[in-house]
Amino acid sequence: MGEKEMREMFEWAGLSTINDQHGYKMWLSGLEDSIDAELLDHFADAYSFENAEMYYDEFLFHLRIFKNIIKNNELPPRYW
Numbered sequence: 001m002g003e004k005e006m007r008e009m010f011e012w013a014g015l016s017t018i019n020d021q022h023g024y025k026m027w028l029s030g031l032e033d034s035i036d037a038e039l040l041d042h043f044a045d046a047y048s049f050e051n052a053e054m055y056y057d058e059f060l061f062h063l064r065i066f067k068n069i070i071k072n073n074e075l076p077p078r079y080w
Contacts, residue, residue, distance in 0.1 A: 006032045013040035018049060022056045031060070039067060 006027055010019035019026070026032070043066050 003027045009037045009040060012037055014044045015040060015049070018054070018059060021054065022059060025056045029060075031063075035063070035067065039070065042066075042070065 003023065007016075007019055007023060009032070010016055010023070043063060046066060047062060
């Protein structure tokens with residue numbers, strides 16, 4: 001995925017301000033290989049980004065935690 005596709009994915013999820021701040025860093029780090037638009041959409045719904053100043057490491061930390069919660073919180077059918 002290129003920089004343009006990643007920008008579109010962040011805009012679709014409502015995180016265009018985050019992409020404006022850290023888009024180049026995300027593209028360089030290869031973040032788009034480990035996330036998808038659906039994950040970003042759920043992430044934007046769960047987190048509030050009222051603070052305009054956010055470091056890239058802070059954003060990446062929250063995104064990775066959220067991704068692990070989503071991944072590990074799924075119970076198999078008929079678990080109980």
